[in-house]
Each structure stands twice: as structure tokens, then as C-alpha cells.
Amino acid sequence: MTRKKRRLYTLIGAMVLLSAATALVIGAFRDNLVFFFSPTEVAEKGIEVGQRIRMGGLVEEDSVIRDADGLTVHFRLTDLSHTIMVTYRGILPSLFREGQGVIVQGQLDAPTHFIADEIMAKHDENYMPPEVAEALKKSGQWKGGNE
Amino acid sequence: MVNLHRFANPNRFMRLSGLILPWASVVAVLTFPVGLYLALINSPPDYEQRETVRIMYIHVPAAWMALFSYTCMAAASAVALIWRHPLADLAAKSIAPVGACFTLICLVTGSLWGQPTWGTWWVWDARLTSVLILFFLFVGYMVLFDAFDDPTKGARAAGILVIVGFVFVPIIKFSVDILELRTLHQGASVSKLSAPSVHESMLWPLLVMALAYAAYFISLLLVRMRSAILAARVRSLRMMQAQRASRAAIVPERP
Numbered sequence: 338m339t340r341k342k343r344r345l346y347t348l349i350g351a352m353v354l355l356s357a358a359t360a361l362v363i364g365a366f367r368d369n370l371v372f373f374f375s376p377t378e379v380a381e382k383g384i385e386v387g388q389r390i391r392m393g394g395l396v397e398e399d400s401v402i403r404d405a406d407g408l409t410v411h412f413r414l415t416d417l418s419h420t421i422m423v424t425y426r427g428i429l430p431s432l433f434r435e436g437q438g439v440i441v442q443g444q445l446d447a448p449t450h451f452i453a454d455e456i457m458a459k460h461d462e463n464y465m466p467p468e469v470a471e472a473l474k475k476s477g478q479w480k481g482g483n484e
Numbered sequence: 485m486v487n488l489h490r491f492a493n494p495n496r497f498m499r500l501s502g503l504i505l506p507w508a509s510v511v512a513v514l515t516f517p518v519g520l521y522l523a524l525i526n527s528p529p530d531y532e533q534r535e536t537v538r539i540m541y542i543h544v545p546a547a548w549m550a551l552f553s554y555t556c557m558a559a560a561s562a563v564a565l566i567w568r569h570p571l572a573d574l575a576a577k578s579i580a581p582v583g584a585c586f587t588l589i590c591l592v593t594g595s596l597w598g599q600p601t602w603g604t605w606w607v608w609d610a611r612l613t614s615v616l617i618l619f620f621l622f623v624g625y626m627v628l629f630d631a632f633d634d635p636t637k638g639a640r641a642a643g644i645l646v647i648v649g650f651v652f653v654p655i656i657k658f659s660v661d662i663l664e665l666r667t668l669h670q671g672a673s674v675s676k677l678s679a680p681s682v683h684e685s686m687l688w689p690l691l692v693m694a695l696a697y698a699a700y701f702i703s704l705l706l707v708r709m710r711s712a713i714l715a716a717r718v719r720s721l722r723m724m725q726a727q728r729a730s731r732a733a734i735v736p737e738r739p
Contacts, residue, residue: 341566341567344565344566345566348562348565348566348647352647352650355648355651356651359651359655363655370610371666372607372608372609372610372666372667372668373666373668393666428603429603430600430601430602430603430604431600431601431603432532432533432601432602432603433603440668455603455604456603457602457603457604457607457668458601458602458603459602459668459670460532460533460601460602460670461670461671462670462671462672462673462681463673463681463682464530464537464540464673464681464682464683464686465530465531465682465683465686466528466529466530466531466683466685466686467528467529467530467531468528469531469683469685470531470532471531
């Protein structure tokens with residue numbers, strides 16, 4: 338075995354071990370790498386009242402209520418099996434609307450009521466001109482959650 | 485592996501790169517204005533994001549090139565470590581600042597895009613965090629390369645760092661598509677097994693921009709490598725001249 342071959346095999350071996358180690362680390366820390374919990378997980382994992390978390394889901398249709406002060410908004414966040422009521426006071430991202438995926442950051446103040454101090458709108462991977470979106474909706478081929 | 489040695493010859497590299505460089509730079513110079521016109525003026529707004537979507541045409545190719553240049557740098561470092569080709573080290577060293585710039589462009593435009601769409605400049609989700617680590621790997625490579633008195637030692641240490649850091653490339657690529665690692669960043673739109681979820685009228689400007697970035701990367705890489713080789717030649721010529729001059733200065737004094 339020449340020295341070049343030996344270096345090649347050492348490097349390949351090291352990369353295999355390293356990849357395996359990385360995969361194991363990601364697997365082990367998956368719960369900590371998760372950016373947000375779903376309402377079901379919040380209900381099942383026994384997240385305590387007052388614990389700061391991020392929760393992600395869909396804004397339920399016809400659930401958004403705006404207070405008279407124009408800043409406070411209430412809506413139901415759902416993952417289609419569990420639903421948690423969210424209250425937020427502040428400026429909403431422009432993509433926020435009913436049917437949209439959002440991530441709320443804050444804490445539970447009751448097991449099914451969440452006080453958010455930050456709301457982020459999740460965007461999906463579809464990009465198209467408005468006319469195409471309109472046409473898709475008309476022909477009934479629309480796959481998105483909105484409208 | 486015999487073929488690889490043919491490219492390790494600096495003279496051959498100078499000849500070959502001299503042929504490619506004009507073409508690559510012409511493509512870059514032509515596709516950048518065309519791509520920018522298509523992307524910023526002649527493409528439709530998005531149905532949801534409206535005009536904000538135009539950041540995509542700068543952001544996405546920068547992200548692609550960041551991953552591509554890191555992959556090239558890791559491959560060049562592996563060749564340098566195994567077969568000890570000085571040209572491979574030079575290639576990796578020349579890629580590093582260019583790749584770091586692509587990563588920085590990706591991070592900055594991503595942040596500017598995140599504010600109006602997501603409602604936040606930055607979050608520590610798996611995608612954003614792993615791209616930030618990629619940027620640190622580029623910078624770390626450059627710092628480590630020059631941190632040793634012996635340049636070959638620096639090249640070897642930095643090469644190992646880049647190869648170890650290569651584990652982040654698949655992490656970045658798949659972080660948004662591994663469902664367990666929920667991210668704020670959305671999933672892949674173009675490079676996936678099914679048809680791209682970017683409409684044709686927006687996909688073409690994106691691909692022209694990607695071509696422009698790639699041609700720019702190749703031109704810049706070749707210019708950097710060629711000038712480094714020429715600088716080394718100038719240095720060795722000067723050394724030879726100086727030696728000859730000192731010898732000539734000593735000779736007449738002899739009796």
C-alpha cells in the first residue's frame with residue numbers, strides 16, 4: 338500500500354466515522370434542534386404554564402378576532418388535531434392571515450391559552466405570479482391552505 | 485488517478501485556464517445585466533409576497549454558490565491532503581474568500597427578506613444556524629491557513645478543518661426537508677425530486693442569475709489562481725536575479 342493510498346483510505350474512514358457521529362448527534366439532539374412545537378406536542382408533552390416556547394401551526398379559518406385598540410389580536414392555532422387559543426399584541430407580519438402557517442413565541446397562561454410576544458409567518462416553497470394563483474384557484478387545482 | 489496529475493502541472497493549468505477565463509468572464513458580464521433585468525424588472529411579483537420576492541433572485545443563487553464553493557474547497561483540500569498537489573491547495577485557498585462572500589450575501593439578503601415576510605431578521609432555526617456556521621468555517625479556514633509559520637502546515641491544518649466541516653453541507657441542504665427538524669425557513673423549491681415549485685416566469689430569471697453567479701465564480705477563481713502562480717514566478721525570478729547579482733558582486737573582488 339502506497340502512502341497516497343493509505344492517506345486516501347484514512348480520509349475516507351475518518352469521513353465515514355464523522356458522518357456517523359454527526360447523524361447520531363443530530364438524532365440525539367433532535368428535540369433541542371426543533372424550532373417549534375405543534376399544539377399537539379404542547380398538549381401532550383406537558384409544557385408548563387409560564388415556560389417560554391415557540392409553537393407552530395395554522396391560523397384556523399374564521400378564528401381571528403381583532404380588539405378595538407387595533408393592536409391586540411386573538412386567534413386559534415391548530416395542527417388539525419389540537420387547537421390552542423393565542424393572544425398577541427403588536428404588529429403582525431404581512432403574510433399573517435387565516436389558513437397561513439405561523440410560529441408564535443411566548444408562553445402558556447392556561448393549558449389552552451397562549452400569550453405570544455412575537456409572531457412569525459411561515460412561507461411555503463411555492464412561488465408564482467398572482468394571475469397563476471388566481472387561475473389555479475379557479476380551476477380547482479389549488480393545493481395551498483389559503484382561501 | 486493518472487489524469488489528475490496532468491492538471492497538477494502549473495504550466496498546463498496556466499494554458500488551460502487562459503483558454504477558459506475569457507469565456508467565463510464574457511458569460512458573467514453578459515448574464516449579470518440580463519439576469520438582473522429579468523429578475524428585478526421583467527418578472528412578475530409573487531402572489532403572496534408581491535415585490536419582496538425579488539430578493540430571491542439574489543439570495544438563492546448566492547446560497548447555491550456558497551454550498552458549491554464549499555464543496556469545491558473541500559474536494560480540493562482532500563486532493564491536496566492525499567496527493568499533495570500544491571495546485572489543489574492553491575485552488576482551495578483561492579475559493580475561500582469568494583465562498584465567504586457568497587455566504588455573507590446569502591445571510592444578509594436572507595435577513596432583509598426575512599423581516600418583511602416572516603416578521604423577523606434572524607432566528608436560530610436549523611437552516612439559518614447551519615449557514616452561519618458555514619460562514620465561520622470559510623473565515624476559520626482563511627485564518628488557520630495563515631496562522632502557521634510553515635505554509636504547508638497551515639494548508640494541511642486548514643484543509644482538515646474544511647473536510648471536517650463538510651458535514652455541514654448535507655445538513656444545510658436537507659435541514660429544511662427533514663421534517664423532524666422543523667424550521668422557519670421553507671423547504672426546497674427547485675432542487676428536489678418533483679417538479680420545481682417556482683413558476684416558469686420566475687424560474688428562468690433565477691436560473692439566468694445562477695448562471696451569472698457560477699460564471700463569475702469561475703472567472704474570479706481562475707484570476708486568483710493565475711495571479712498567485714504568476715506572483716510565485718515573479719518571486720522566484722527575483723530571487724534568482726538577486727543571487728546572480730550577489731555572485732557577480734563577489735566575483736570581481738577575487739584576486
